[in-house]
Amino acid sequence: MLEIKNLSKVYDGGVQALKNVSFSVEQGEFLAVIGLSGSGKSTLLRCINRLIEPTNGQIVWDGQDVTAASQDEMRLVRRKIGMVFQHFNLVTRSKVITNVLAGRLGYVNPLMSALNRFPKGDIEKALSQLDRVGIKEQAYKRADELSGGQQQRVGIARAMMQEPAMILADEPVASLDPVLAHSIMQYLEKINKEDGVTVLCSLHFLDLVHRYADRAIALNGGVLMFDGPPNKIDDEKFREIYGKDAERVG
Amino acid sequence: MNKKSSPIRSLAVGLATLLVLVVFAYGFSVTNINFEETRSERRVASLTRILRALAHPKIFDYQFESVNVEIPFYLGCPEGGVEVPDVDRSGAFILTSAGCAEPKGTIVIEGHNFQGNSSGPINFIGFSAEAPEGVLLQVGNFQADAQGNFQVEVTLPNRQVRAEPQAIRVTGRVRVGGPEISREAQITWEKIVETVFMALLATTFGTMIAIPISFFAARNLMAEVRTPLSNLSLSLIGWPLGIGLGIKISQLLSAWLTPLFNSMAVTFIGAIIFPVLGFLFIKWRVSKQKEDAELQFSDRLVNLLYTLVALILAIASILFLGKLLLQVGSYLTPNKEVPLYFIRKFIFQVGDIVAMFVPVVAALVSGGILGGFFGKIGQMISDKLPPARGKILTLIITPIAGALIAVLIMQGVDWFYEFNNPAITLQWPAITGALTGLVLAIITAPKQSLPVGIVLYGIIRTILNGTRSIEALVMAIVFVAWVGLGPFAGALALALHTVASNAKLYSEQVESILQGPLEAIQSTGANRLQTIVFAVVPQIIPPYISYTMYRWDINVRMSTIIGFVGGGGIGFILQQNINLLNYRAASVNMLAIAIVVATMDYISSVLREKYV
Numbered sequence: 113m114l115e116i117k118n119l120s121k122v123y124d125g126g127v128q129a130l131k132n133v134s135f136s137v138e139q140g141e142f143l144a145v146i147g148l149s150g151s152g153k154s155t156l157l158r159c160i161n162r163l164i165e166p167t168n169g170q171i172v173w174d175g176q177d178v179t180a181a182s183q184d185e186m187r188l189v190r191r192k193i194g195m196v197f198q199h200f201n202l203v204t205r206s207k208v209i210t211n212v213l214a215g216r217l218g219y220v221n222p223l224m225s226a227l228n229r230f231p232k233g234d235i236e237k238a239l240s241q242l243d244r245v246g247i248k249e250q251a252y253k254r255a256d257e258l259s260g261g262q263q264q265r266v267g268i269a270r271a272m273m274q275e276p277a278m279i280l281a282d283e284p285v286a287s288l289d290p291v292l293a294h295s296i297m298q299y300l301e302k303i304n305k306e307d308g309v310t311v312l313c314s315l316h317f318l319d320l321v322h323r324y325a326d327r328a329i330a331l332n333g334g335v336l337m338f339d340g341p342p343n344k345i346d347d348e349k350f351r352e353i354y355g356k357d358a359e360r361v362g
Numbered sequence: 363m364n365k366k367s368s369p370i371r372s373l374a375v376g377l378a379t380l381l382v383l384v385v386f387a388y389g390f391s392v393t394n395i396n397f398e399e400t401r402s403e404r405r406v407a408s409l410t411r412i413l414r415a416l417a418h419p420k421i422f423d424y425q426f427e428s429v430n431v432e433i434p435f436y437l438g439c440p441e442g443g444v445e446v447p448d449v450d451r452s453g454a455f456i457l458t459s460a461g462c463a464e465p466k467g468t469i470v471i472e473g474h475n476f477q478g479n480s481s482g483p484i485n486f487i488g489f490s491a492e493a494p495e496g497v498l499l500q501v502g503n504f505q506a507d508a509q510g511n512f513q514v515e516v517t518l519p520n521r522q523v524r525a526e527p528q529a530i531r532v533t534g535r536v537r538v539g540g541p542e543i544s545r546e547a548q549i550t551w552e553k554i555v556e557t558v559f560m561a562l563l564a565t566t567f568g569t570m571i572a573i574p575i576s577f578f579a580a581r582n583l584m585a586e587v588r589t590p591l592s593n594l595s596l597s598l599i600g601w602p603l604g605i606g607l608g609i610k611i612s613q614l615l616s617a618w619l620t621p622l623f624n625s626m627a628v629t630f631i632g633a634i635i636f637p638v639l640g641f642l643f644i645k646w647r648v649s650k651q652k653e654d655a656e657l658q659f660s661d662r663l664v665n666l667l668y669t670l671v672a673l674i675l676a677i678a679s680i681l682f683l684g685k686l687l688l689q690v691g692s693y694l695t696p697n698k699e700v701p702l703y704f705i706r707k708f709i710f711q712v713g714d715i716v717a718m719f720v721p722v723v724a725a726l727v728s729g730g731i732l733g734g735f736f737g738k739i740g741q742m743i744s745d746k747l748p749p750a751r752g753k754i755l756t757l758i759i760t761p762i763a764g765a766l767i768a769v770l771i772m773q774g775v776d777w778f779y780e781f782n783n784p785a786i787t788l789q790w791p792a793i794t795g796a797l798t799g800l801v802l803a804i805i806t807a808p809k810q811s812l813p814v815g816i817v818l819y820g821i822i823r824t825i826l827n828g829t830r831s832i833e834a835l836v837m838a839i840v841f842v843a844w845v846g847l848g849p850f851a852g853a854l855a856l857a858l859h860t861v862a863s864n865a866k867l868y869s870e871q872v873e874s875i876l877q878g879p880l881e882a883i884q885s886t887g888a889n890r891l892q893t894i895v896f897a898v899v900p901q902i903i904p905p906y907i908s909y910t911m912y913r914w915d916i917n918v919r920m921s922t923i924i925g926f927v928g929g930g931g932i933g934f935i936l937q938q939n940i941n942l943l944n945y946r947a948a949s950v951n952m953l954a955i956a957i958v959v960a961t962m963d964y965i966s967s968v969l970r971e972k973y974v
Contacts, residue, residue, distance in 0.1 A: 161885055182745040184655035191887030201882035205900045214896050218887020221648050226895045267882075274886055 113139040113310065114160070114278065119169035121155050121334075129155040131334045132169070137312065139277075142304045144325035144342065145314040148354060152334040153314040157280045160312070161193045162186060174277070191218025194271025194309075196300075198283040200263040202270075204256035208247070211255050211266050212238040215273025234273075241269040245299055261292035268299050279303065281313040285320070293317075297324050318345070415945030419953050423544035426535040428482065429454055431473070435530045436462035437488070438523025451475070454510070456532050465520045471502075473532055476510035480536040484514065487529040488521050496529070504532065546947040549935060554954045557931035560853045560924075561917035568860025569910050575861065576868030577894060579822045583872060587815025587890075589737070590744035591806045592756045594814055595763035595799070597737030602770055604732030608725035612677050616720070619678065623685045626693070632682040640675035647672065654889075659742065666735045673731065677724050680716060687713030749808035757803045764799025765792040829862035834920050838929040852929025856917050864913055871905040872898060907973055911966040918962050922955045 114137040121130040129152045137143050145153045158164040160171055162178060171178040178189055194215070202211045216234045217225055224230075242248045245265035250258060255266060264284060271279055281300060285293035301324050304311045315321050321328050321342045328345065330338035330353040337353050338345065351358060399405055431454050436444050439462035449455050454477075459470040471484060483503055487496040502516040577583055589597075622628045647668050652661065691710025740759070743752050768791035776787045806812065838855035845851050875898060883897040925933025932951055939948035 158881075163881055163885055182655070182741070184653070184741075187887045187889060188653065188655050189887075190885055193885070195882065195885040197878060197882060199878055201878035203879045203883075203897055203900045205903065206896075210896075214883055214888070215886050217883065217892045217896065221651050222889050222891050223648060226891050228895075270882070270886070280885075 113137065113174060114312075115170075115172040116156075116160075117170040117172070119156070119159060119171065120167050121152075121159060121164065122167045129334050130159070130166075130331075133331070133334070133336045134169075135329055135336060135339055137278075137310060139310055140304070140308045142301070142311045142324060142326045143313070144321040144328040145312060145331065146316075146318070146321060146328055146353065147314075147331035147337075151331040153331055154282050155334075156331065157195075157282050157312060157314060160280060161190050161195065187218055191274050192277045194274045194276035194279040196264070196267050196271050196279060196281040196284045198286045200260075200267045202255040202263055202266055204254070206255060207251070208242070208253055208255050208258065208266055209235070209238055209251045212241060212251075212269045212273055215270040218274065238269070238273060241272050242266075244272075245269050260288055261295065264288060264292075264296050265299065268296070268303075272303065276309055278310040278312065281311060283314050283316065286316055293320065300324070318342075318350075321345075412945050416949040416952075418946055419949035420544045420946040421547045421950055421953075422541035423546075424537040424541055425539050427477075427538050428533055428535040429476070429480075430531055430533050431456050432487070432529050432531040433458065434461075434527035435486070436524075436527050437465060437486075437518060437521060438525075439463065440525055444527075454534060456530070458530065463518055465518060465523065468515055468517050470513060470515050471504075471530065471532070473504060473506065473512045473534070474510065476506045476512070476534045477536045478508045478510050479506060480510065480534040481505045482533040482535040484516055485531045485533070486519055486521075487531055488519070489524070489526065489528050490522070498531075501530075504534075506534065544950075546939075546944075546950050550932065550947075550950045550954045553932040553935055553951075554958055556849050557921045557925075557933075558918060558958060560849045560921045560931050561856065561914055564853045564856030564860055564921070565910065565914040565917050568857040569864060569913070571857075572861045572864040572868060573906070575822065575826070575865040576872060577898075578818060579826060579865055579869035580872035581816075581819055581869075582875075582877070583894070583898070584815035584819040585813070587813075587818070588811035589814050590741065590809055590811050591760060591803060592743040592752060593737045593740035594812060595756065595760040595803075596740035596743075597733040598763040598767055599759070600736030601729045601733035602766060603736075604729035605725040607732065608673075608728030609721050611674060611728065612681075612721045612724040615674065615677050616681055619681055623689075626686075626689050629682060629686050629689060633679070633686040636675060636679040636682050640672060640679050643675055644672050654738075659739070662735065662738060666731070669731050670728075673724070673728055676727075677720060680720055680723075684713045684716030684720065687716065689713075744809050753803075753808050756806075756808075757800070760799035760803035761796035762799070764795035764797075764802070766795070768792065768795025768798075823866075826862050826866050829858065830866060832859075834859035834924060835927055838924050838927045842928045847928040847930070849930025852921055852924040852931055855924060855929060856920055859920075860913055860917065864909060867909050868902070868906060871902050871909070875901040904973070908970050911970055915959075915962050915966050919955075919959055922959075 116136065117134050119130055119133045120128070122128050133152075133156065145156065147153050155164055159166045160173075160178070162181075166179060169179070173189065173193075176185075176189065178186075181189055203214070210228075213230050213234060215238075216230060220230060220234065239248060239251060242251050245268055247258070247262050247265055250262060255263065258266065267284075279300070284300065285296050288296060297320060300311055300313060303309050313325070315325075325342050327340065328338065328342045329336060330345075330349075332353055332355075338349055345353070433449065433456060434447060435458060444461035446461055449457065451474075454473065454475045456471055456473045458472075463469050481504060483500050486499045486501050488499060489496050499519045499521075501518065502514055504512045504514045506512040619632075622632060657665070687709050691706055691708075691713055743755050747755070769788060772787045772791040776782075781787055834855045837858055838852055841851040841854045845854065879901065880893065880897045883893050888896065921929070921931045921933070922936070923933045925931045925935070926937045928934070932955060936948055936951040936955075939945070939951060
């Protein structure tokens with residue numbers, strides 16, 4: 113359902129972040145993207161919804177060539193792809209509910225939303241999404257009053273407001289402690305299993321990959337090093353992905 | 363790091379020292395530094411006089427009761443001496459030690475029967491053919507004792523000797539009642555209020571214009587704006603067409619509607635009906651809006667027509683509302699004496715402003731509508747047509763756009779330089795514009811997106827920097843020529859300066875926002891307007907408030923001197939008082955400025971702490 117063909121990205125400074133990366137993802141899969149910092153994980157995820165313009169290659173999603181889509185068409189593509197970020201990327205001075213409602217921006221009338229008017233159904237939906245991640249009572253607080261784990265849950269609720277067919281999660285737990293990390297991962301798992309949403313999630317810790325992912329792909333220096341089930345990552349593969357001196361932790 | 367000292371090094375240091383000395387010596391000579399002058403007695407005396415006057419701000423004043431006593435006096439003793447006149451000793455009277463004296467001579471003047479503790483000037487009144495009513499020359503002061511007697515030695519002025527008697531006049535004054543607020547202080551109060559409001563209005567209106575501009579002057583927002591050439595060319599054609607159309611619509615509408623304005627009742631009804639109609643129409647259209655990506659050319663054309671209808675309704679509403687305010691305002695202002703006159707006048711002025719800005723706003727909005735519509739068509743050409751056909755269309759459109767823009771620019775230049783020569787203002791720019799367009803169309807690949815945003819950013823930045831480099835004081839001179847002396851000119855100058863400086867400051871705040879939320883909002887499918895409203899605006903509110911407060915503070919300080927060039931406010935009378943050597947009054951003005959600036963500083967810091 114998502115097909116990446118020979119994707120490359122060269123940044124303005126000449127840094128090659130992705131080199132000919134090709135893989136495909138089935139509907140409903142939980143795919144982990146692993147690799148060192150700077151290996152191109154974030155660039156890859158951002159190329160898929162074209163927050164970053166790929167230099168070369170093709171991304172086909174649901175039969176549509178995303179790389180060739182016009183600006184207006186991108187709006188329709190992006191609204192079906194939710195995104196969750198390492199640093200949550202909430203608008204911290206806005207209320208929690210406003211942050212969650214922002215997930216509807218791709219659907220509602222731009223003029224009305226600019227006046228902060230959302231359909232009643234959307235507001236109810238936002239509250240029920242907050243309820244689902246267990247922070248309904250925080251809805252009218254300012255986002256920066258929430259703790260890190262709560263903020264990430266708001267981020268997930270925002271992504272879910274998009275009624276996404278796929279969620280791109282860019283190291284969603286890297287700035288949280290291990291206990292919170294599991295709770296956030298469980299939400300993603302629930303979304304994946306219950307709602308059938310495809311999840312592409314970049315992760316640092318291999319034990320999280322083993323526990324939650326159906327499949328993993330690994331990047332090293334922008335090159336795809338591995339594509340297969342997580343339990344196929346043996347010591348040799350591990351060193352290929354993370355470098356000769358790397359040691360397993362956790 | 364330990365360099366060894368070498369002769370060359372020492373020589374270099376010596377030369378550098380010498381050079382510094384020469385530079386400073388030249389500086390001294392250029393700036394006319396002259397400390398000899400500062401020690402001269404005359405200078406020290408005038409400095410003392412001014413500083414003492416400044417130290418006595420004339421805030422309070424007393425009522426005086428005064429009595430004038432005059433006796434004849436000969437300057438230059440006539441032959442045979444002078445008769446000693448009879449002095450009426452029933453009231454206050456004065457006696458001189460002699461009835462005549464030579465110029466620059468000294469005499470003793472005695473006064474009696476004055477009110478106890480009274481004081482005042484002693485004047486010599488010189489008569490001449492040129493001044494038959496007499497010229498007052500102060501020769502001294504007196505201070506009477508508790509019984510009302512005094513004795514003072516005075517030196518007579520160096521005037522021409524006359525055979526006829528001249529006179530000596532003593533004015534005895536005594537305070538009646540307690541201190542009162544002086545007239546100077548009253549004027550100062552009036553003017554400082556004027557100053558504060560001048561700054562308030564300039565800040566408010568300047569900020570209102572600066573905020574939208576600041577988004578266009580922010581690099582991070584504009585860098586993303588890239589469009590294909592077909593979009594750019596068509597919107598460049600659309601904008602001027604739209605502006606022309608907007609002006610035409612507002613002219614026609616106001617011509618058609620003017621007969622209706624004769625009756626206040628009709629105006630009132632119109633001012634209700636049209637806004638309601640417009641609101642319902644827009645609401646209905648918004649509910650029918652489809653996604654941009656799904657629109658065909660015919661849909662867009664229909665959309666354009668509906669938008670123009672909405673624009674007409676909006677202009678009619680504004681015209682009605684403005685006229686209503688004007689009528690209400692003039693109906694309520696028969697004379698100036700009624701209380702709350704200023705509120706009625708305000709209503710009238712707002713109506714006037716609305717009427718004045720209708721064509722401008724209509725032109726801009728309609729320019730935006732048509733520019734946007736044409737741009738979308740251009741975008742469709744690039745997105746939907748096969749590259750070859752798109753290229754051919756672009757080759758036709760771009761020269762037209764180039765020619766149009768070049769001609770329009772030259773028409774503007776012509777207004778300044780009055781060429782009155784169609785070859786310069788029409789033919790040549792059309793040809794060069796078209797050629798530039800053609801070259802551009804040839805060298806750009808189909809679907810290649812051009813960095814339009816960055817170009818626009820550069821243009822706006824340049825204009826802002828240019829405007830900002832002109833001091834508000836200089837702008838005030840131009841505005842005084844346009845709207846006349848007074849605070850209005852000052853407020854306009856400050857407002858313009860506020861636009862230029864704050865747009866820059868604000869845009870730098872936009873540039874320093876966190877990119878994360880921006881990216882998150884974009885990833886939901888939000889368009890540019892939504893991204894700005896949801897990701898940018900919440901982040902910039904605190905610095906915007908802070909800079910606006912700071913600008914008000916600056917404007918209060920600026921408005922104190924903008925009066926120096928006729929811009930109204932307290933500077934106007936401060937300058938007058940300085941020119942009239944009325945330092946005690948000037949001191950009151952300066953005191954008021956200091957108090958206002960200090961208060962502003964305090965208030966703004968409190969507010970900033972509270973809201974930021």
